[in-house]
Amino acid sequence: MAFKIFQLISFIFLIFILLAPSGHAKRNTPSGKKSSPFxxxxxxxxxxxxxxxxxxxxxxxxxxxxxxxxxxxxxxxxxxxxxxxxxxxxxxxxxxxxxxxxxxxxxxxxxxxxTPRCGVPDIVNGTNYMQPRNRNHESGSSGIHAVSHYSFFEGEPKWPPSKSHLTYRFLPNVPAFAMDPVARAFQKWQSSTHFTFARAQTNQNSDLVIGFYRGDHGDIDPFDARDGTLAHAFAPTNGSFHYNADMRWSVGAVAGAIDLETVALHEIGHLLGLHHSSVEAAIMYSELGGGQIKNLHADDIEGIKFLYNR
Structure with missing residues (x-):
């Protein structure tokens, strides 16, 4: 009798394991949604x-x-x-x-x-930010004329010299599993630029604010299920970074899901003043496929250094 009870408990436990959701991928899309946004x-x-x-x-x-x-x-x-x-x-x-x-x-x-992509437009007021442009890079006393692929927002907004240390906080609507990937993205930018970052508490003021939203959420760029927008962020010194809560998010590479850290790296680039890059390997390239992981690229670092003259 005890052996049969043990078999029953083992069977129930096995069923629980098989049906439990994966700890790597987090699906925020309503379960009844069957159609692709594309x-x-x-x-x-x-x-x-x-x-x-x-x-x-x-x-x-x-x-x-x-x-x-x-x-x-x-x-x-x-x-x-x-x-x-x-x-x-x-x-x-x-x-x-x-x-x-x-x-x-x-x-x-x-x-x-x-392919899912960032919600920041490629062309704004007639300016195509995806096209390479000529820039003069200074080296010693002579200027070096080079073609760059990174770009900046209109007017090249940036943080003032007094704001090289930036604080960030998560709104209450950010799921716990998303916080560490975002923190790691800030650390990667910190290790490659003159910026430093520190997390503030939810109820404190901060330079940067991260949240998860659906549809029209009160800014100028509502999320739309038809275009596969992953997230968007605004130029300095706005400080707002919004994930699309209707996308399927993951921590790391998971087929059919989008890596939180990679998207955070991209959107933090916008927060610092970078627009999109035409280099596909750059983190500031506008698109990111499911299961794909990217890191900072030389084009991204060169762009930040040029913007801040460092």
Whole structure:
């Protein structure tokens, strides 16, 4: 009798182990959600100028969000016509992501557009931050003319010299498992720049604030389930860094989930004044696939040093 009870308890324990959620990946997406945020893009495979397809208006919303498209006519912005303006914006997108600028929704373009990304636009007020630009790097008394791939926000905002030590805090809506990855990201930036960082308590004032949000959360950039936005952060000295709570987050590389630390490294770069980089290996590249881990790159460090003249 005791042996049978032992077998029953062992069986129940085994079932519990098999059904328990993984400790590595944290899913914040509602369990009833089955569709991918990119379903509308995948349906547009092969579309080109002259087409009229049901999901084209959603593609226009996507490209407008990231700065590639702007219509003066509301009808053009909301209809499903693949017009000259849309073709031109797709060509610019393709050039930014090193794709042959055909203006056609080909496989490579769809693959890029369906990769989760930062919510900070690539183009702002007509300035394309994904394009390499010439800069003069000083070396001794002579200037060295070089092409850089990093970029800065409009007006090159930065923290004043008196604010090389920055404090950060987590809002109450940040899950406990996300805090250590963010702290490690701050330490990596600290070890590679002149900045130092220290965590403040939730109820204290701080220079930087990290939170998790869904949808329209009171800033100028609401999260949208259709575009796969991971997070966004604002230029100095705003200090706000927001994760999209509807994404699947992980600590480390987990297939189908996004690494918290890698995204934190990217968004902290924005908090310090970096915009996006056209170097795919750089942490300031706008996209990050599921299961992917990245670290600081020479382009990122060079950008911070150039911005702060160090």
């Amino acid at each position: 379903d509308f893009i995948k349906k547009l495979k092969g579309c080109h100028k002259g087409n009229n397809t049901k999901e084209i208006h959603e593609l226009k919303v996507y490209l407008e969000k990231f700065g590639y498209l702007r219509y003066s006519n509301k009808t053009q912005a909301t209809n499903d016509d693949f017009d000259d303006v849309l073709e031109s914006s797709i060509k610019t997108y393709q050039e930014n992501y090193h794709i042959k600028p055909s203006g056609v929704m080909d496989d490579e373009t769809i693959s890029r557009m369906t």
